[in-house]
Amino acid sequence: MGVFTYEDEVTCSIPPAKMFKVAILDSDNLIPKIMPQAIKCVEILRRRIVNFIWLPSTLLSLNSALIPLVMKPHRPIHIGSKFKSMTHRVDAIDKENFTISYTVIDRDVLSGGIESISHELKGVASPDGGCIYKKTSKYHTKDDAQVCEAHIRGGKEKDLALFKVIEAYISAHPDEY
Numbered sequence: 001m002g003v004f005t006y007e008d009e010v011t012c013s014i015p016p017a018k019m020f021k022v023a024i025l026d027s028d029n030l031i032p033k034i035m036p037q038a039i040k041c042v043e044i045l046r047r048r049i050v051n052f053i054w055l056p057s058t059l060l061s062l063n064s065a066l067i068p069l070v071m072k073p074h075r076p077i078h079i080g081s082k083f084k085s086m087t088h089r090v091d092a093i094d095k096e097n098f099t100i101s102y103t104v105i106d107r108d109v110l111s112g113g114i115e116s117i118s119h120e121l122k123g124v125a126s127p128d129g130g131c132i133y134k135k136t137s138k139y140h141t142k143d144d145a146q147v148c149e150a151h152i153r154g155g156k157e158k159d160l161a162l163f164k165v166i167e168a169y170i171s172a173h174p175d176e177y
Helices: 016-025 027-034 149-172
Strands: 002-012 039-046 059-064 085-094 099-107 114-125 131-141
Touching: 002 149, 016 027, 016 114, 016 131, 016 149, 027 039, 027 149, 131 149
Parallel strands: none
Antiparallel strands: 002 131, 039 059, 059 085, 085 099, 099 114, 114 131
């Protein structure tokens, strides 16, 4: 089995505590609401929550609406996906340090030699009062299978677009959270 690691980061104007609460802890409610074009629903398959916090082994299923999302006035970003669904397993979560680790364990994309994709996401405060989210993704492959760079690039673009839509929503609705 091979492991291919990719790192990325994105900045935003929202403080890390608020971004983590909205983008991570309330993602099952928020994402289908603000992006119905891309995500039809987020279903919790196995819930392990204590004090409103997901615990490791919570399973989330995301079902795609298969329709692209276009952000304006910026360049169009395609969020819709040819994949119908995916299942995330929460491996670890730390709300005080704004970190989550999760693994994509079931998705149409887990083919072509990809066994699983694990992600670690950490929010840190930026000097301007916003945050920087750092993401490390590890593609676990079967045998000597390779990971296509276009697949990685497409995933990064979709992640960035989702992050920016959430940031725009929080900015437009500052009192909601």
